[in-house]
Every structure is written in structure tokens, then in C-alpha cells.
Amino acid sequence: MTSGLLLTLILLIGGTGAPGADGAPGARQAGAPGEPAGVADFDEVLLDLRMGRLSRRLVPALARGDTAYLPVSDFLELAEVRFSRGGDWIQAVRQPGNVGVRYEAGSAESGVVARDGRLHARASRLEADFGLRIELHWEDLVAAVVDPGHLPVGLRAARELRWGSFQAGPMAGRSTAADRTLGTTPYRAGGFVADWSVSANAARIEESAAGSLSLGSQLLGGSLRLSARSEGAMVGGSAFLAGSYHLARPGGRVLRQLRLGDGLASGPRPRTMTGVHLTNAPYRRESFFGYEAFQGRLGPGWEVELRQAGQTVDLRRADEQGAFALDIPLRYGDNALEIIGYGPHGEMVTMDRLLLLRSDRLPIGHLEWGLSAGACRVATCQAAGNLDLRYGLTRGWTVRAGVEGVQRDSLANAVLPYLELGGAPWSSMNLSAEWLAGNSLRGTLFFTPSPNLRLRGAATRFENDPTRAIFHDRGRRATLEVDAFLRPLAAVPWWSLTASAVREARDDGEHSRGRALGTVQRAGFRLEGGVQSVRGEGRLTPVASLATRIPGLGRGLNEPLLRVEGELNGENQVDRVRIQAGRKLAGSGRIEVGTRWSRAFGSEVTASLSADLPAFRSVSQWFAPRDEPGQVIQYLHGSIQWDEAAGRLRTGTLPALERSGVSGVVYLDENGNGRPDPGEPTVPGVRVVVEGRSVTTDAEGRYSAENLTPFEATRVSIHAPSVPNPTWLPVDAAVDIPLAPSSFRRLDLPLQRTGEVSGRVVKADPAGPPGETGLAGAEILLSERGGRGRTHATTTFFDGGFYFMGIPPGDYELRLAPGILSGLGLSPESPRRNLVVDPSGTSSGRDMIFRLLPDRGATP
Numbered sequence: 001m002t003s004g005l006l007l008t009l010i011l012l013i014g015g016t017g018a019p020g021a022d023g024a025p026g027a028r029q030a031g032a033p034g035e036p037a038g039v040a041d042f043d044e045v046l047l048d049l050r051m052g053r054l055s056r057r058l059v060p061a062l063a064r065g066d067t068a069y070l071p072v073s074d075f076l077e078l079a080e081v082r083f084s085r086g087g088d089w090i091q092a093v094r095q096p097g098n099v100g101v102r103y104e105a106g107s108a109e110s111g112v113v114a115r116d117g118r119l120h121a122r123a124s125r126l127e128a129d130f131g132l133r134i135e136l137h138w139e140d141l142v143a144a145v146v147d148p149g150h151l152p153v154g155l156r157a158a159r160e161l162r163w164g165s166f167q168a169g170p171m172a173g174r175s176t177a178a179d180r181t182l183g184t185t186p187y188r189a190g191g192f193v194a195d196w197s198v199s200a201n202a203a204r205i206e207e208s209a210a211g212s213l214s215l216g217s218q219l220l221g222g223s224l225r226l227s228a229r230s231e232g233a234m235v236g237g238s239a240f241l242a243g244s245y246h247l248a249r250p251g252g253r254v255l256r257q258l259r260l261g262d263g264l265a266s267g268p269r270p271r272t273m274t275g276v277h278l279t280n281a282p283y284r285r286e287s288f289f290g291y292e293a294f295q296g297r298l299g300p301g302w303e304v305e306l307r308q309a310g311q312t313v314d315l316r317r318a319d320e321q322g323a324f325a326l327d328i329p330l331r332y333g334d335n336a337l338e339i340i341g342y343g344p345h346g347e348m349v350t351m352d353r354l355l356l357l358r359s360d361r362l363p364i365g366h367l368e369w370g371l372s373a374g375a376c377r378v379a380t381c382q383a384a385g386n387l388d389l390r391y392g393l394t395r396g397w398t399v400r401a402g403v404e405g406v407q408r409d410s411l412a413n414a415v416l417p418y419l420e421l422g423g424a425p426w427s428s429m430n431l432s433a434e435w436l437a438g439n440s441l442r443g444t445l446f447f448t449p450s451p452n453l454r455l456r457g458a459a460t461r462f463e464n465d466p467t468r469a470i471f472h473d474r475g476r477r478a479t480l481e482v483d484a485f486l487r488p489l490a491a492v493p494w495w496s497l498t499a500s501a502v503r504e505a506r507d508d509g510e511h512s513r514g515r516a517l518g519t520v521q522r523a524g525f526r527l528e529g530g531v532q533s534v535r536g537e538g539r540l541t542p543v544a545s546l547a548t549r550i551p552g553l554g555r556g557l558n559e560p561l562l563r564v565e566g567e568l569n570g571e572n573q574v575d576r577v578r579i580q581a582g583r584k585l586a587g588s589g590r591i592e593v594g595t596r597w598s599r600a601f602g603s604e605v606t607a608s609l610s611a612d613l614p615a616f617r618s619v620s621q622w623f624a625p626r627d628e629p630g631q632v633i634q635y636l637h638g639s640i641q642w643d644e645a646a647g648r649l650r651t652g653t654l655p656a657l658e659r660s661g662v663s664g665v666v667y668l669d670e671n672g673n674g675r676p677d678p679g680e681p682t683v684p685g686v687r688v689v690v691e692g693r694s695v696t697t698d699a700e701g702r703y704s705a706e707n708l709t710p711f712e713a714t715r716v717s718i719h720a721p722s723v724p725n726p727t728w729l730p731v732d733a734a735v736d737i738p739l740a741p742s743s744f745r746r747l748d749l750p751l752q753r754t755g756e757v758s759g760r761v762v763k764a765d766p767a768g769p770p771g772e773t774g775l776a777g778a779e780i781l782l783s784e785r786g787g788r789g790r791t792h793a794t795t796t797f798f799d800g801g802f803y804f805m806g807i808p809p810g811d812y813e814l815r816l817a818p819g820i821l822s823g824l825g826l827s828p829e830s831p832r833r834n835l836v837v838d839p840s841g842t843s844s845g846r847d848m849i850f851r852l853l854p855d856r857g858a859t860p
Contacts, residue, residue, distance in 0.1 A: 042069065042113070050144040051078050054157050061143070062113065062120045068136055068143060069113060069120035072103050079130070079145075080152035082345030090119055094130060095152065095346030101129050152346030159303055159342060163315050178715065179732040182747075184221055184740070190644050191218040191743025193656045197637035209234045216657045216742035222247030222258075223658045223710070223741035242274075242377075246658070246741070248283035248711035256280045262377065266370030267386040267402055268420065268434070269471055275374015280367075283711045285332070289357055290395070292328040292427060294339070297321070301344035308337055332359050336451050352490070354448040355427050360400070362392035380470060383407040397423030404436075406470055414438070414468050438468025452487035477505040494521050517543075524549045532567075541575065542568040550581075575599050580606075588612035602626040615651040645746035646704065654707050660739035662690060662714060662747050663704040666697050668728060669750035672809060672839035676748055683728075683751060687719035694719070703749075710741035718749055727841060729754050729806055755843030757782060757804040757814065757835065761796050761850040763826060774800020775852060779817035784810050785834070793817070809839045816850060826852040 042062040049070065050056040055078050062069040072090050076083045083092040089104040103121055105114035111122035123134045123143065133146045148154040193216040201208035211234055214227035223246045231238045244261030259277040264270040266279060298304065299322040306314040306326045318324045328337060335355040342348055362368060373385035388402040400420040407413050416439065422432035430446040440462050447455040458481040464474045480503045487496045501514035517530035525548035531540040545565040560583040567576040580594030589611040597603040606623045616638030624630035639656040642649055645663045666686045667676045676682075682701025687694050690705035691714050697703045708714055713736040720730060728751045739745055761780070762772035776798045783791040796802045814833040828850055835845030 042115070044115075046141065048140070048142045049074060049078060050142060051148040051151065051153050052145055054148060054153050060118070062115060066136070066138075068123045068134075069111075070123055070126060070134075070143060072112070072119045072121045072126075075121070075126060078153065079148065080156065080345055081130075082347075088114060088119075092129075093345065095343075096348050098347075152344070155342065155346060156344075159305070159315075162305075162312060166312055166315050176734075178734040178736040180734075181713065181736040182738065184738050185218070185743070185745055187218070187740075188221075189217065189219050191216075191740065192642040193217070193659075193742040194640040195637075195655050195657045196639070197635070199633065199635040202632040202634060206235045207233055214657050218740040218743040219245070220247070221740055225261075225657060225742075250282065250712055250738075252280070254280060256282055265372040265374070265384065265386050267372075267388045267404060268400065268418070269404075271381075271384060272377040273372065273374040273384055274377060275372060277370070277372040279370040281370065284709055285359075287331045287333075289330045289332060289361070290363060292330050292355065294326040294328050294353075294427070295323070296326075296339075297323045298341045298349065299343065302347075303342045305340045305342070306337065307340065308335065328355070330355065330357050332357050332361075334448075352450045352452070353428070354451045354454070356430055356446050356448045357424075358422065358430055358432075358446075360390070360398060360422060361424075362390055362398045364392045364395050366392045381406045381408050394423070396425070397421065411466070414470060416468060416470075436471065438463055438465045439471050450490075452490050454483075454485040456483040457481065475507045477507065479504045495519070496521075514540075515543075542572075573599070585611070605630075612653045617653040641706070641742075641744075643704070643744040645744040646702070650704075650706070652706065656706065656742070658710060658741045659706065660708045660710040660714070660741060661704065661706040661744040662708065662716060662737065662739060663702070663744055664746050664748040665701045666703065666718065666749045666751065667701055669731060669752055670839060672752065674731070674750060676750075683724065685722065685724065687722040688749065689715075689717050689719055691715055696722075704744075706744075708739055710739050713738050716747055716749070718751075723751060727754050727806070728752065729808065731808075752808055753839065753841030754806045754808055755837035755841045755845070757807055757812070757837075757843055757845035757848070759802055759814075759845070759848030759850065760800045761802065761816070761852065762800050763852045764829075772851070774798070776800060778802075780814065780850075781817055782807070782812055782814050785813050786811070807837050807843065809837045809841075811836055812845065814845060814848060826854060828852055 042064050045061050045063050047059055047061040047068070047070070048056060049059045049061075057074060057078055059071050059074040061071060072092075073083070073085065076090070076092055081092050081094065083090055085091070088106070089102060092101040092103070093099070094101050103112045103119055105112055105119055111125040113120050123136065126132075127134055130151065132148065132151070135144050135146055136142075137144070145151070149158065193214075195214045195216075196212065198209070198211040200210070210230045210232070212227070212229040214225065216223060216225045218224070223244075225246070226243045227241070229240045231240055242262035244259055244263050246257070246259045246263070248257050250256065255278060257277070257279045260275075262272065262274050263277060265273050265275075266277060294306075296304070298318055300318060300320055302318040302322060302324070304316050304318065304324045304326060305312055306328065308329065313329055314326045316324045316326055326339070328335070333356075335357060337353040337355065339351040339353065340348065341350075368390045370386070370388040373383075375383050384407065385405040386402060388400070390398060390400045392398050398421075400418075400422075402418055404416040404418065405414070406416070416437045418434065418436040420432065420434040422430070424430050428447060428449040430444075432444045434440075434442045440460055442458065442460040444458040445456065447453075458479075460479045462476045462478060464477070466474065481501070483498075483500045485496065485498050487493065489495065496519050497517070498519065499514070499516040501512070503510065503512045513533050515530065515532040515534070517528050517532075520527045525546065527544075527546050529544040530542075532543050533540050543566070545563065547561065547563040550560040550562055560581055563578075563580045563582075565576075565578040566574065568574060576596075576598045578594065578596040580592060582590060582592035584590050589609070591607075591609050593607045595603060595605045602625070604623060604625045606621070608619065608621045610617070610619045616636050619635040621633045621635075622630055623633075637653070639652050639654065640649065641652070641656045641661070643661065643663060645661075665676060665682050666688065667680050667682045669676075670680050671677065682697075684697050684699050684701055686697045686701075686703075688697065688703045688705070691708060693705060695703050695705050715734055715736055717732075717734040718730040723729070731750045731752050735747065735749075737745065737747055761775045761778045763775055764772050774796070776796055778796045778800070780794050780796065780802045781791055782793075782804055792804055792807070794802050794804060812835050814835060815831055816828055829852070830850070833845070833848055833850075835843065835848070837843045837845070
């Protein structure tokens, strides 16, 4: 209002109308370019210069007809563009790219004029220089930048919005607690699973048929498993039998896992045995490890954003010296990071980092142990035992120690201690050293400074004591391994180089093999070319391959994929060629055909057809070598599972042994008792999210999810936007439910009707005329009585009205936020109101009035 009065007074005193009054009124884009005339030909006018809705300033501008000349320094300051100035020039820096933009008086082509020591630029010139659009509203004396989002002021506003969202959301690696957590399954036994597979040569079924069968069930919360696998042909052959019982206790302090029967032993070199295995290691290790500090320096006023997998995980502002520190959430495996620095004038700096966290690293002070003993299921020993200890020495280093015991029939028994130390001296480097008594000494190095460069090296020296060397071929003396990946130009991500080499010293001499390739991968094709040596002779031969999709015969992944490979020998003759084409069929089917030729073995034609059927997966392979009849190999595998939660039998293509499932219905809980009753409607078409995977309820409101991790708690939630009625909300936003192996568990998900609360906050003056005035901007709080649930907050509209929707059933208290009436000389007639929302969604809090009266203690 003040700025409007000032503008009116200036116009009245100066006696000038709006420039361009002879033109049509309303919003106009900046005037067409025209050569600036003499300074006397311009009218002075005070404009309200706006950067969208972000900032504004009253500035002295010049006008000639419909063309406006804006003060350059004021424009750049509002846009937060960095600039410097001299006597008759201004030099601005446009970001990104540090592009210089110069404004100098006296140049007709530049569209820049000077008045009273101030440079003014034609609005169209500013539009062209900064890629924006300026609208002129002469009747309101407003010059507005329509979308300043790419200017420094707009980029800063967007960062502040992200900052607020980031501060309000959960920190990376720290998931929010579920609204409801269930206990372990109440059933001592249940569930049934059968995984099976069959394969055979169609021409010799009896001689070639082989198969396997594994049965599983839940017993006392653990997994009971029995399996049989044919060794050789099923007819007249033998079978490998195994059985085990596995129990995991995620919350156990001393013991977390127990396995009896067949399985893998503990230690760094686990072997198959029949016996007992105990450990305090978790059944499923959480991927989140902890936070790593990253420090740097950019400049005062800079902001730094840390992104991981495309999501913002940390935001910080540099201090007065330009220093900053970020908390990097580390997960096991590769951690690809993008660090982006934003300057105060639109500058932007990007840094890429790749941090590798090995799976054997433990947090500081954390101890894990494993103990196993039993009879060997392999021919190298009769019985074996292992004691394994791992301890997190520091945040970066983990030590491992233990002892292997082996009992043999023809050789002496052996007791072999071992020691390993691994860690990260720097965030981009991992080192490890391992010693196994009487067997080997090994060291490894991983160097990953960025996603564009990865190096791995390993060196091993073997000992050949025949009484103790049981974990390697005694003919080996030493090995050296090197792998490298390089993307030479970060701006050219489709070009990369890879190389690998192995040098092995044996009793019969030294052998080397290696491979070096360059790869170009653009939309639709992948081309590789290089040299390799795979026979250990040290001779390099050229090799090349091409994989491309054939356009015009499908869409996306349905386009046929063609792959061609070739290799030359040392005499530059073609030594091997392979051509293969494949295409995805309807559903999950796929067909592939191909041919290959080698100088040593001649030609061969192959074809395969795979399909996922409702009950099993089928893979048929046909191949025809040169001068031989064609042969067909058929392979089938699938699973059968009893879903006790739904009371039906399920079939599938994925292995179900020692996996879990959850099923139930989504329904409207009309009486609020938390269980589906006869007559309560089920809700179809609702998305249920189970451990990040979505399933949709069928026409009867049923959902089902399988192939889930057992023993650990599984997070189940309803995707609220998929609920057909917006006034229905889930009773629990998220539920954690532990699942037993080889079984299903029932979890019904209720929806509830919600109510609305509305009213007004009004000012009443008993001494004044009749009527009441609404109070805008007052904060209203709605909280459940008894301290349960969260507090809802809103602000009154311009007329004093307020509105809450989606309020779950319960007893609530509605009140004015404390402190909002301070300084107004008002007090509420009744500061708190009680209301009830019943399970049907009916609310007693409609059209509630907070009447404010003059405070008797207030000074008039």
C-alpha cells in the first residue's frame, strides 16, 4: 500500500502518465528492440521490478514509447547475479559456465543508455542475455520477470525449499518407526513348500533324466528342510540326501542363529558339512553401516548438497571461512556420491565420489563369532571344525582371527590358525592382508576414487606343505591379479575402457592371461573391441563384439536383440565367430536363435525357448553340431506352497524354500474393532507396499506377496492415494510383521472413515455495531486427548475460517495456539473445545466458533 501511494504521488507531481498510454493496456512483453535515442528522448518512471514472487524493488527506470530500460545494477542485485562495475560499464557473470555479459554506455547496438551515472539496459536485451521473459504492466507500473527459476535468486529459493523438506524428513539410513509391530508367529508348526526341478535329453530320457526335490516347513519358528538330488541319471543312479533345521533370532544378544544338519560351516572358507553351526551374526545384515565425515572448502556463502542414488541425503552451508562438513550415509557395497556446491551468485561445482565398503567390515567395538563342527560332505576330509572371530578395531579397520581343524583318513590331521586385517586408510581405498598357516599369504587392494576409475589388485603366495595345504592346488606357487575400469572423459559416459590380467606361477612354469577392451554404448547398441589372451600362452589375439536392438520390429525391450562376436588368432585369421538373436515374447517368454563357428570344432546351430508358466518355468534348448543330428534338452523347475493364511495352494516359478509370504484383505473397518467382520466391505484396487514392492488387491480385496525374507520384520503399508475414497485412511500407516520361513502369515489391513473439523475465529466488540470480523492468520491446533497421536495444525483464512479434513476417529481437543493473541488486546471467550469423531466419520466439530473479546486488562 505504501509503495502504491508513493507511485501515485510521483505521477501527480511529475504530471506524467503511464508510458505508452496510447497503446493497449494490460500485460505486455518487453518492447521490441530499437536503437536508443538521446537521453532527453526518454521519460523517467519509477517501476516495481519483481523477480516472480521471490523479490521486488522500486527502481528508477527509463521509458520511450512501450520500451522500458531497466537499471542494470538493480536488476542484477535482485537476480543475485555477480557483477563488477567501472565508470561507464558493468561486467556481469552468467551461470552456469561463467559466461561474461558486458553493459557499456554509448553503444547503440548494445541497447544500453546512461542517466545520472546509472546504466539502463533495454528489457529485451536483458531477456536475451539471461534467457528469460519480462512482462511490463504500464497501468500498474510493474516490470515482472515471469519465471526466474534459472536465475541465482530462483535457484537459491529452490534450494531453500529442498532444505525445508530435507529437514522435515527422516535422515538417510534412519527409517521411521512403524505404527504397529506384531510379535512372532503364534503357530508352533505350519506351512509347506516343495521346490522341484527336472531335466532330460529328449532323445535319451531314461539315460539323461535328472531331478531334485526339496521339502520345507516351519517348526517352532525355524526352518525344517529335507532335500534329494539325483547324481547321474534318475533311473539306476544314486541320490544325494540332506536335511537341516535352521533357527534365527534377530533380537538375540549372544546367539542369533542355530543350524543342525547339513549346511555351510563358519569361517572365511566355508565348506559343506553335516553337524552344528552357531553364530551371533545377523541372518540379514542391514545395508546401512553408518556415517562418514566428508570435509571441504569452497567459499563463504556457498551451499553444499550431497546426493546418493538421485536423492538428497545431506545439505550444509559453508561457514565464514568457506569450510563445510557433510555426513555421508555408508552402505555395504558401492556408494556412488554426487557432491554439488552452489555459489551465492549461481555458481555450481560438481564432484563425484565412489566409496567402497566391503561386506566383511564391522562397526567399531562390534564382535561377531561363529562356531561349527561336523562330518564333511566332500572327499577332502572326514570331519572339520571352525572357530571364527571378527572385531571392529576402529571405524575403518576390522580384524579376523580363527582356527580351522580338519580330520583326514590318509593324511595327518591339521589344525590351521588364520589371521586377517582389512580396512580403509582413505575413503577411496580398501586394503586387506590374510595369513593362513601352512597354506597362503594374500594381500588385496581396492582403489575407487570416483565412478570413472576403479582399480583392484591381489597378490597371493602359496605354501606347498602336503600335510597342511588343503585349501588350494598344491601345484600353485603364486598369483598376481589386476583389474581396472576407466572412463577417460567424465563428460562422455558412453565410452569406457576395461582391462584384467592374471599371472600364475606353478611348478610347471608361469602362465599369463589377460583381456583389454574398449566399449562404446549408445542408445540401442553396444560395441566392444580389444585384445585378449585366454590360453595362458601370453599371445594376444584381437576380439570384438556388437550388441544392438533391431528397430522397427518391436518397442523398447520387445525389440529383437542381435549380438555378434568374433576373435582372430595370432596369424590374423578368423578363429571364432558367434551370432545370436533374441526377442522377448508375450508375457515372460523369450526366444533365442544363433550359430557359432570355430576353427577347431566347426559350426553349430542353437535355439532356445523359455517361458514362465503359472506353475513352473520351462526352458527348451536345441542344438545341432556339424555332421550330427539335432538334440533337445528340456528343463523344468517350479515350486508348490501351501498358503495357510488364505487356505489355498500356490504354485510359482521362484524358489520358495526358506522364503516367506504375507497375505490378507484390505477392508473398511466400520465398527473400529480392528478385524474384518461379516458385512464390512473389502476394497479392491488398493496398492499394498510390502518391503518396497507393490501388489494390488483383487476384486475381493485380497492381496498376497511372496519371496520375502524370513525371520526379520517385514514392513507392510497401504499406498493411501490408491484408496478409492479420499475420506478413507489406513488405520496404521505402516506395520512391521515378523515372518516365519517356508510359510505364509495373514495380515488384514483396515481402513477407517475420517471426519472433518471446521469453524471460524472472530473478533467481537460488545460496544460496537452488530456483526463479527474474522481474524486471519491465527494458528489452530487439533490434538487427540490423552496425548495420543500427532497434533494437527492449520492457519485461519482471510475471513477467519479454518478447516481440517482426514481426521481419524477419536476424542480431540481444539485450541488456539499460545501466544497468537499477544499484543492484540484480545482473549478468547472459550480457549479450548472438545469434540469427537466416531468410527462412521461423523464429527461433532463442525462450524465451531472461537469468539475473541477485548482483554479487560489491556490498555486502550
